Amino acid sequence: MTTSTLNMATSIKNDLILRTLKGASTERFPVWMMRQAGRYLPQYIALRNKYSFFERVQTPELAAEITLQPVDIIGVDAAILFSDILVIPQAMGMEVQLVEKLGPLLPDPIKTTNDLDRLQVPDIEEKLGYVTSAIKLIKQELNGRVPLIGFAGAPWTLLCYMVQGKGSKTFDEAKAFCYQHPQLAAQLLQKITDSTILYLKAQIKAGADLIQVFDSWGGLLSKTDFETWSLPYLSQITAAIQQEAPVILFAKGAWQSLPDMANTGARGLGIDWCIEPETARKLAGKDIALQGNFDPSKLLLPIPELKKEVERMLTRFGTDCWIANLGHGILPNIPVDHARAFVETVKNFERK
Amino acid sequence: MTTSTLNMATSIKNDLILRTLKGASTERFPVWMMRQAGRYLPQYIALRNKYSFFERVQTPELAAEITLQPVDIIGVDAAILFSDILVIPQAMGMEVQLVEKLGPLLPDPIKTTNDLDRLQVPDIEEKLGYVTSAIKLIKQELNGRVPLIGFAGAPWTLLCYMVQGKGSKTFDEAKAFCYQHPQLAAQLLQKITDSTILYLKAQIKAGADLIQVFDSWGGLLSKTDFETWSLPYLSQITAAIQQEAPVILFAKGAWQSLPDMANTGARGLGIDWCIEPETARKLAGKDIALQGNFDPSKLLLPIPELKKEVERMLTRFGTDCWIANLGHGILPNIPVDHARAFVETVKNFERK
Numbered sequence: 281m282t283t284s285t286l287n288m289a290t291s292i293k294n295d296l297i298l299r300t301l302k303g304a305s306t307e308r309f310p311v312w313m314m315r316q317a318g319r320y321l322p323q324y325i326a327l328r329n330k331y332s333f334f335e336r337v338q339t340p341e342l343a344a345e346i347t348l349q350p351v352d353i354i355g356v357d358a359a360i361l362f363s364d365i366l367v368i369p370q371a372m373g374m375e376v377q378l379v380e381k382l383g384p385l386l387p388d389p390i391k392t393t394n395d396l397d398r399l400q401v402p403d404i405e406e407k408l409g410y411v412t413s414a415i416k417l418i419k420q421e422l423n424g425r426v427p428l429i430g431f432a433g434a435p436w437t438l439l440c441y442m443v444q445g446k447g448s449k450t451f452d453e454a455k456a457f458c459y460q461h462p463q464l465a466a467q468l469l470q471k472i473t474d475s476t477i478l479y480l481k482a483q484i485k486a487g488a489d490l491i492q493v494f495d496s497w498g499g500l501l502s503k504t505d506f507e508t509w510s511l512p513y514l515s516q517i518t519a520a521i522q523q524e525a526p527v528i529l530f531a532k533g534a535w536q537s538l539p540d541m542a543n544t545g546a547r548g549l550g551i552d553w554c555i556e557p558e559t560a561r562k563l564a565g566k567d568i569a570l571q572g573n574f575d576p577s578k579l580l581l582p583i584p585e586l587k588k589e590v591e592r593m594l595t596r597f598g599t600d601c602w603i604a605n606l607g608h609g610i611l612p613n614i615p616v617d618h619a620r621a622f623v624e625t626v627k628n629f630e631r632k
Numbered sequence: 633m634t635t636s637t638l639n640m641a642t643s644i645k646n647d648l649i650l651r652t653l654k655g656a657s658t659e660r661f662p663v664w665m666m667r668q669a670g671r672y673l674p675q676y677i678a679l680r681n682k683y684s685f686f687e688r689v690q691t692p693e694l695a696a697e698i699t700l701q702p703v704d705i706i707g708v709d710a711a712i713l714f715s716d717i718l719v720i721p722q723a724m725g726m727e728v729q730l731v732e733k734l735g736p737l738l739p740d741p742i743k744t745t746n747d748l749d750r751l752q753v754p755d756i757e758e759k760l761g762y763v764t765s766a767i768k769l770i771k772q773e774l775n776g777r778v779p780l781i782g783f784a785g786a787p788w789t790l791l792c793y794m795v796q797g798k799g800s801k802t803f804d805e806a807k808a809f810c811y812q813h814p815q816l817a818a819q820l821l822q823k824i825t826d827s828t829i830l831y832l833k834a835q836i837k838a839g840a841d842l843i844q845v846f847d848s849w850g851g852l853l854s855k856t857d858f859e860t861w862s863l864p865y866l867s868q869i870t871a872a873i874q875q876e877a878p879v880i881l882f883a884k885g886a887w888q889s890l891p892d893m894a895n896t897g898a899r900g901l902g903i904d905w906c907i908e909p910e911t912a913r914k915l916a917g918k919d920i921a922l923q924g925n926f927d928p929s930k931l932l933l934p935i936p937e938l939k940k941e942v943e944r945m946l947t948r949f950g951t952d953c954w955i956a957n958l959g960h961g962i963l964p965n966i967p968v969d970h971a972r973a974f975v976e977t978v979k980n981f982e983r984k
Contacts, residue, residue: 449801452963456932502905502927533885536908553854556888575854580808611804 292489294426297358300569300601301490301526301547309594309602310357311626312429313619314530315609316350317362320619323349333378337363343414347428348421353616354623358427358490359418361483363411365433365494368475369442371407372399389445391457396467401474404482411479412486419487430488432480432517434495434531435472436510439465442472451500458509465509473513477520484525492528492550493517499533506537511544518544528571532608538563552607553578557596569601574622576606579614583621590625599631646778649710650841652921652953653878653899661946661954662709663978664781665971666882667961668702669714672971675701685730689715695766699780700773706972707979710779710842711770713835715763717785717846720827721794723759724751741797743809748819753826756834763831764838771839782840784832784869786847786883787824788862791817794824803849810861817861825865829872836877844880844902845869851885858889863896870896880923884960890915904959905930909948921953926974928958931966935973942977951983 292298296310318324324346327336336342346362366384370376377385390396402408418428441447443454458465480491498510510531518527522545529541530550541549542564549568551560553575560570578589594604604626610619644650648662670676676698679688688694698714718736722728729737742748754760770780793799795806810817832843850862862883870879874897881893882902893901894916901920903912905927912922930941946956956978962971 450929450960450963452929452932452965455927455929459930459933459937499906503908505927533906536906536911554851554885554888556855559888575807575857577802577804577807578811580804581811585811608802611802613804 291424292427293424294357297603298427298489298526300603301528303547303567303569303601305599305601308629308631309597309604309626311604311623312356312358312360313350313354313606313610313622314360316354316356316360316619317346318610319612320610320614320616321349321353322616323353328380333364333380337367338410340410340414340417343410344417344421347414347418351422351426354620355627356426356623358429359422360429360492361411361415361418361431361488363414363431365431365438365496366441367408367411368432368438368472368479371402371404371479372471372475373402374399374442383447384441386441386445390442390468393464396464396471399468399471401471401478404478408479408482412482415483415486415488427489428487429490429492430480430483430525431492431494432476434493434498434510434529435469435476435513435517436501436506437495437497438472438476439468439509440497442468451497455500455505458505469509469513473516476517480517480521481524484521488525490526490528490547491521492530495529495531495534498531498537499535501534503536506531506534507540510534511537511540514541514546515544518546522546528569528603530571535560535563539565542568548603550605554607557593557602561600566600569603570597571603571605573607574605576608576611576614579606579610579618579622581618583618586618586621587625590622591629594626594629594631644776644779644841646709649955650779650878652955653842653880655899655919655921655953657951657953660981660983661949661956661978663956663975664708664710664712665702665706665958665962665974666712668706668708668712668971669698670962671964672962672966672968673701673705674968675705680732685716685732689719690762692762692766692769695762696769696773699766699770703774703778705968706975708778708975710781711774712781712844713763713767713770713783713840715766715783717783717790717848718793719760719763720784720790720824720831723754723756723831724823724827725754726751726794735799736793738793738797742794742820745816748816748823751820751823753823753830756830760831760834764834767835767838767840779841780839781842781844782832782835782877783844783846784828786845786850786862786881787821787828787865787869788853788858789847789849790824790828791820791861792849794820803852807852807857810857821861821865825868828869832869832873833876836873840877842878842880843873844882847881847883847886850883850889851887853886855888858883858886859892862886863889863892866893866898867896870898874898880921880955882923887912887915891917894920900955902957906959909945909954913952918952921955922949923955923957925959926957928960928963928966931958931962931970931974933970935970938970938973939977942974943981946978946981946983
């Protein structure tokens with residue numbers, strides 16, 4: 281960790297998550313929620329109704345305002361940059377449309393060497409300056425209250441969208457591309473990886489205190505395929521930035537590769553609710569923080585039962601390094617007081 | 633197993649799958665493909681273009697013709713009834729629409745006790761006589777070439793559709809219903825279970841040689857929730873019919889519950905490609921057949937590589953009881969000769 285990052289870290293009042301990622305035993309579990317800056321918040325909906333998705337992402341003042349909403353309203357222990365994983369394909373030269381409720385559309389997906397050749401490893405300040413500007417603004421407005429999480433999509437997950445051109449249950453076209461053109465796929469993954477490393481370094485330089493890499497579709501791969509198409513690129517990214525900021529890898533569903541991911545140098549691994557905390561710990565080993573793993577649907581429980589379920593999860597986390605979180609993004613239909621109850625229950629829980 | 637079933641089984645020329653489910657070591661692995669009677673076959677498309685989904689399902693001659701297509705064209709070791717898991721909610725009194733490419737729609741989903749009360753455990757011959765008629769016709773036309781697999785959806789998976797009213801990535805409304813109204817949910821699951829048992833007994837009586845229960849959404853549940861909302865009903869179904877025909881349970885993604893499912897009396901367990909064969913065997917134990925686990929997207933590999941991948945899988949199956957299959961349904965965009973290559977590779981593979 282560089283001196284400047286260390287200085288920044290020490291100036292953060294609530295550094296629970298950073299200490300947890302260093303392997304320290306903390307007085308209570310840190311807590312945040314994936315997609316905490318999102319559609320369950322009326323204050324977010326108000327901005328969504330006024331501005332398009334990319335207006336919100338590309339206007340630093342709006343991105344900052346949205347990023348801060350859950351810190352102010354819900355009281356989470358970390359802010360996470362409001363942005364989207366598809367800003368990287370966009371910065372590399374692809375057209376990306378994000379249609380509300382329909383999901384992403386990349387009308388000109390990658391199929392050939394020519395398609396690959398027209399992609400560029402972007403100049404970050406030129407193409408993604410709005411992100412670093414947003415981060416600087418967020419850090420000012422946070423004023424050291426909680427750390428800021430920067431993030432990017434995993435190369436495999438980005439390849440899924442860049443080749444399939446849209447969301448999919450199976451991403452079979454993306455997989456077929458890898459199976460039929462393995463060298464081309466590897467080149468594409470490398471180009472995404474190079475871009476992502478530059479992007480994350482810029483995020484850290486601008487003030488991000490830790491980084492999460494989202495491999496949302498890692499769990500669609502067999503263990504062997506994950507080792508071919510995802511893990512090497514996650515490893516490269518982690519190796520390139522781990523000296524500058526701690527890294528959390530979240531490859532949803534890729535439970536079989538928890539031991540391998542634990543060996544990348546990452547300081548934390550995300551897990552969903554479809555693996556038991558004890559099993560995840562056994563697979564990941566003792567020397568890494570785990571993050572998760574509440575079923576987002578359980579936030580729909582009546583609040584007293586919701587609290588009991590959260591406490592049950594926290595009890596199972598034991599005395600190891602854990603960051604309380606959902607096992608996937610918060611759903612748009614979660615009442616705000618339920619989200620708050622989740623966070624409050626973690627904060628009030630006494631670690632034994 | 634009753635005498636009549638035994639007689640039927642002995643009259644089947646290719647009984648590889650039945651022997652495998654009895655725990656016998658067979659000269660080669662049996663092979664079939666989930667959704668083998670489906671949209672990758674031009675002969676199926678021809679019928680789809682002429683008849684609506686429910687015309688195909690409810691007309692015994694059409695259902696029989698479609699069921700037999702992959703036996704004749706691809707050479708699989710078992711036929712599986714062409715039907716849909718949603719015929720049960722339909723027979724129980726719900727409106728079910730199946731819109732091509734859009735998926736199922738149940739416009740009046742279950743929300744209250746009143747909704748539950750209007751559901752009936754159906755008279756099978758009255759409501760689902762078209763299924764038993766189709767089975768009798770299929771058995772005639774099969775003339776003992778290969779066994780016929782009957783099937784039903786698992787109660788949890790049917791509840792998902794009956795409460796959510798349509799497909800979903802998360803089935804959060806279905807889960808919320810269970811969390812908020814656990815007694816009502818249990819009553820609904822019991823009613824589905826009672827209907828399913830009658831339905832499967834009727835299928836067996838009409839000639840189905842073995843049964844597969846599909847819990848397509850079992851993997852959306854945590855282990856504890858699976859033990860609450862799915863496993864008890866799978867156990868009831870298996871207990872009720874295992875004396876009449878062998879049962880395969882396929883709860884996609886529910887790898888953590890393989891040990892529990894192995895204890896239900898089922899003779900086989902399906903697995904997807906996101907668990908390694910060795911891990912699945914370790915979890916399920918030695919005394920049960922396993923079925924799977926080829927990634928359906930891998931059928932898009934060039935045929936020489938496809939063959940190598942299939943052989944790699946079969947080598948990992950070792951000397952235990954395995955049924956070669958995909959880890960999920962075959963995709964509509966698979967070339968017919970690739971599907972055939974999958975089946976042929978299994979047939980030509982020499983077990984060590």
